[in-house]
Amino acid sequence: MDETHLFFICVLSLFSLIYLFKLAIHHLKTWNTKNLPPSPPSLPIIGHLHLINGPIHRVLQHLASKYGPIMSLRFGTRRVLVITSPSAAQECFTTNDIALANIPLLLTGKYLSYNCTSVINAPYGQLWRDLRRIMTLELFSTTRLKHYLGDRQDEVRSLIKDLLKESFKDFSTVEMRSRIQGMSFNIIMNIIADKGFYGTEVEDVKEASEFKEVIRDIFEVSGTSNPSDFIPFLRWIDYQGLEKKLLKLQKKSDRFFQKLIEKYKCKRSGLKGKAMKFIDAMLSLQESEPGYYTDDVIKSNILILLLAGTDTSSVTIEWALSLLLNHPNVLKKARVQIDEFVGNKRLVQETDLPNLPYIQCIINETLRLFPALPLLVPHEPSEDCTIGGFDVARGTMVLVNAWAIHRDPMVWDDPLNFKPERFEKVINKGYHFIPFGMGRRQCPGSGLANRVIWLVLASLIQCFEWERVGEELVGLSEGKGLTMPKDEPLKARFKVRQTMCDVLTKVSEFVS
Ligand code: HEM
Numbered sequence: 236m237d238e239t240h241l242f243f244i245c246v247l248s249l250f251s252l253i254y255l256f257k258l259a260i261h262h263l264k265t266w267n268t269k270n271l272p273p274s275p276p277s278l279p280i281i282g283h284l285h286l287i288n289g290p291i292h293r294v295l296q297h298l299a300s301k302y303g304p305i306m307s308l309r310f311g312t313r314r315v316l317v318i319t320s321p322s323a324a325q326e327c328f329t330t331n332d333i334a335l336a337n338i339p340l341l342l343t344g345k346y347l348s349y350n351c352t353s354v355i356n357a358p359y360g361q362l363w364r365d366l367r368r369i370m371t372l373e374l375f376s377t378t379r380l381k382h383y384l385g386d387r388q389d390e391v392r393s394l395i396k397d398l399l400k401e402s403f404k405d406f407s408t409v410e411m412r413s414r415i416q417g418m419s420f421n422i423i424m425n426i427i428a429d430k431g432f433y434g435t436e437v438e439d440v441k442e443a444s445e446f447k448e449v450i451r452d453i454f455e456v457s458g459t460s461n462p463s464d465f466i467p468f469l470r471w472i473d474y475q476g477l478e479k480k481l482l483k484l485q486k487k488s489d490r491f492f493q494k495l496i497e498k499y500k501c502k503r504s505g506l507k508g509k510a511m512k513f514i515d516a517m518l519s520l521q522e523s524e525p526g527y528y529t530d531d532v533i534k535s536n537i538l539i540l541l542l543a544g545t546d547t548s549s550v551t552i553e554w555a556l557s558l559l560l561n562h563p564n565v566l567k568k569a570r571v572q573i574d575e576f577v578g579n580k581r582l583v584q585e586t587d588l589p590n591l592p593y594i595q596c597i598i599n600e601t602l603r604l605f606p607a608l609p610l611l612v613p614h615e616p617s618e619d620c621t622i623g624g625f626d627v628a629r630g631t632m633v634l635v636n637a638w639a640i641h642r643d644p645m646v647w648d649d650p651l652n653f654k655p656e657r658f659e660k661v662i663n664k665g666y667h668f669i670p671f672g673m674g675r676r677q678c679p680g681s682g683l684a685n686r687v688i689w690l691v692l693a694s695l696i697q698c699f700e701w702e703r704v705g706e707e708l709v710g711l712s713e714g715k716g717l718t719m720p721k722d723e724p725l726k727a728r729f730k731v732r733q734t735m736c737d738v739l740t741k742v743s744e745f746v747s
Contacts, residue, residue, distance in 0.1 A: 275306075327633065337614065353538065406728040415691070428499055544684070558600075585686055704728055
C-alpha cells in the first residue's frame with residue numbers, strides 16, 4: 236500500500252469516527268429528552284450484564300419488583316426493554332404488533348438459520364409471510380393436523396410399548412427424559428420427512444446416530460448465552476471461539492440436512508400421489524421458484540422446526556409428569572375422568588380430547604408455572620414506539636417475561652401452587668397466560684403441541700400407575716438450555732394398571 240493510499244484511509248477513518256461520534260451525541264441528546272423507563276444503575280461497557288447471575292427470568296422478575304413492570308436495561312451496547320405486566324404485554328402485541336414483529340439478529344441465527352431465512356428469525360416481510368403461510372397450510376391447519384394424527388398416535392404407542400418392556404408385576408424405575416425427547420423428535424421428523432431416528436425401529440442406524448450428534452451439538456450451542464451478541468468488540472476477537480465453533484457446526488449440520496434433501500428428492504419421484512410431507516411441499520415450491528425456495532431456505536426451516544417443536548413439547552411433558560407425581564390427587568382425578576369416559580377396553584386417543592378437559596387444565600397449569608420459553612422469543616421494534624407511555628427506541632431488544640406474569644399475585648390467585656382447577660372456569664385469561672406468545676409472531680405450533688402433550692399424558696395416566704422414586708417430592712428447579720428444562724432428568728416408578736393388561740397385551744403385539 237503506498238503512502239497516498241494510507242493517508243486517504245486515515246483521513247476517511249477520522250471523518251467516519253467524527254461522524255459516528257456526532258451521531259451518538261445527537262442520539263443521546265434526543266433520547267435524554269424522552270420519557271425512558273426506569274433502569275437500575277449500570278456499569279460502563281457491560282451495562283447491566285453483571286446483574287444476570289442466575290436464571291434470567293428470575294433475575295428480571297426480581298429487578299422488575301424494584302424498577303417496575305416496564306424496565307429498561309443495557310446488555311453491553313444493546314438496549315433492552317423488559318415487560319412484566321399483562322397490560323404492557325398486550326400493548327406490545329396489539330398496538331405495537333407490527334412495529335415489534337422483527338426479531339433481533341443474533342450470531343446463532345446468522346449461522347444456524349442460513350442468514351435468518353427461517354420463519355422464527357426472518358425479518359418481518361415477504362419471506363416470513365410466505366414461510367408462515369406454507370407452515371400453516373402444510374403442518375398446522377386442522378386438515379393437516381388430522382392427516383398426521385396416525386403418525387402421532389404410532390409414536391405415543393411406541394413409547395407405551397417401550398415402557399411395557401420394562402414393566403414387571405411390581406413397580407420399576409424409569410428415566411423419562413430421553414424417552415420423551417426421542418418421541419418428540421420422531422413426531423416432528425415424521426411430519427417433515429417421513430423419518431424417525433429414535434427408538435428400536437430405526438431403519439438406518441448410521442444416519443440416526445449422525446442426526447443425534449448434529450442435534451445434540453446444535454442444542455448445546457443454541458442454549459448457551461453469547462456475550463459477543465452484546466459487546467461487538469468480543470466478536471472481533473472471537474471471544475470463547477464461539478464463531479469458529481458455529482461455523483464448524485454449520486458445515487456439519489449442512490452436510491447432514493443437504494444429504495437428507497438429496498435422498499428425499501430421489502425418493503420423491505416414486506411417491507407421487509402419496510401422503511405429502513413438509514419437505515415435499517417445500518420441494519414443490521422450489522420447482523416453480525428455485526431462486527426463492529433454495530435448498531438453504533429448506534434446510535433452515537427444517538432445522539428451526541426441530542429446534543422450536545421438539546424440546547418445547549418434551550420439557551412440558553416432563554414438567555407435567557413431575558407435577559403429577561407431586562400431586563397424586565390431581566393424577567387420580569385425571570384417571571377417574573379417563574376411566575369414566577374411555578374405560579379399559581381401548582386406549583385413549585386424540586379424538587377423546589374434547590371429552591377429557593381436565594388433562595388440558597393440567598397442561599395449561601404446567602405451562603403457566605413452567606413455560607418452555609419463559610421470555611418468549613426476543614422482539615425488536617423496527618421504528619421508535621411507545622409502550623405504557625414510555626419511549627422505546629428502534630432496535631431495542633424487547634423481552635416479555637411470561638414466566639413472571641404467570642406467577643404475578645396481582646393477576647393469579649395463589650400463583651405458586653399447582654391448581655389445574657383454575658383453568659376449569661371458562662374465563663378469558665388474555666395476556667395473563669401467554670406461553671405461546673401473542674400477536675402475529677405467536678407460536679403457530681400450539682395446536683400440534685397441545686395435541687401431542689395431551690395424548691402422551693392421557694396415555695401414560697391410563698396405562699400405568701405412577702409414583703415417586705422416594706418419599707421426598709420431585710425437585711422442580713430449572714436447569715440451563717434453549718428451553719427451560721428441569722435441572723435433573725425425571726425418574727419415576729411405574730407399573731401396568733391391572734385393568735389395562737388385556738388392552739396392553741394387544742398393543743405390544745400390534746406395535747412389535
Ligand atoms: C409447549 C410447546 C411450545 C411452546 C411453549 C412454544 C412457544 C413458542 C413461543 C413463546 C414462540 C414465540 C412467540 C413470540 O414471538 O411471541 C414460539 C414461536 C414459534 N414456534 Fe412454538 N412453542 C411450542 C411448540 C411448538 C411446536 C410443536 C412447533 C412446530 C412444530 C413450534 C413452532 C414455532 C415456530 C415456527 C415459531 C416462530 C413463529 C414466528 O416467528 O412466526 N412451536 N413458540
